[in-house]
Every structure is written in structure tokens, then in C-alpha cells.
Amino acid sequence: MVEVRAVRLTGATALGAAALVLGGCAGGGPTVCSTIGWSNGLRVEVDPGLAAATVRAYCTGCDAGPVPVADGAAVVHVGMSTPGSVEVTVLDAAGSVLLETETEPDWRRVGGSAECGGPSEATVVVSCPGAPPGRCRAPGCRSGGRRPGRGPASR
Numbered sequence: 001m002v003e004v005r006a007v008r009l010t011g012a013t014a015l016g017a018a019a020l021v022l023g024g025c026a027g028g029g030p031t032v033c034s035t036i037g038w039s040n041g042l043r044v045e046v047d048p049g050l051a052a053a054t055v056r057a058y059c060t061g062c063d064a065g066p067v068p069v070a071d072g073a074a075v076v077h078v079g080m081s082t083p084g085s086v087e088v089t090v091l092d093a094a095g096s097v098l099l100e101t102e103t104e105p106d107w108r109r110v111g112g113s114a115e116c117g118g119p120s121e122a123t124v125v126v127s128c129p130g131a132p133p134g135r136c137r138a139p140g141c142r143s144g145g146r147r148p149g150r151g152p153a154s155r
Helices: 011-023
Strands: 041-046 054-059 062-068 073-077 086-091 097-103 120-127
Touching (some): 054 073, 062 073
Parallel strands (some): 041 120
Antiparallel strands (some): 054 062
């Protein structure tokens, strides 16, 4: 014959068991980040007075482009880096340099988390005030990053 005994749980026993089971669900452990990477995008807005066809971006650890300009802008992907300084070159349809400038993008994280990182974006505006339409080659070139850009003649 099988004997069945009823076990009576007291409130303290039930609370202790719940604490043991749920203790593993509480945070406090190390943050685990996904191994999935991302690509950061630098949006380059080009002066409408330039006959821009493509944009290149060069920075330490990245060499992106040429990327086609559409509706006055191009998005250049620079991998997972957020470079402090980027040299932007705007080219015409024949591949001739219309504008070169160096800028310091203001990167903003647009995904992920502070602990694990995530994709970032920055926008820079390049223009050439006073230049004839379709041509900008020089010291007057400027960019809308954090500091004014430099034309090729000022290097």
C-alpha cells in the first residue's frame, strides 16, 4: 500500500522557495551583448550649386565611396567606427574633384544601448559660397560639421 502524505507549506517556506527560483531572473549579472555588428552612416548633404555625382569619405580605418548623390545627399557607411575627423570629397560625373573638405561629424547613437553600442549617424553639409554653379575648388569651401572645412589650397 502506498501512503500519501500531505505536506503543509508555511508562508515563510513558500516565500523562501519563490526567492530561490526567481533570484536567477533578477538582473545583477553581467550584460550580454549581441555579436551582430552594425554600420554607421555619415549623411553628406551637398550644396545644390554643385554638379555632384558621387561622394567619397576617408578617415582612419575607413575609405568609403564613391557613393552616388541622390536628391542632394549621399549616405556613406563607415563600418562600426565613429571617426572624429572625416575628409569628404565631392566628385562630378567625370570623376573630377569639385570639393574637398575635412569635418568633425557629431555622431549620435540611433540604436542599440549604452552598454553594448549600436548604430550611429551624423550629418555634414558641404557647400561652396560664391562659387560659379557646378564648380567649387577651393579655399572658400566649407562644411557644416563642428568646424569649418579646409579646401585643398589650405593644406
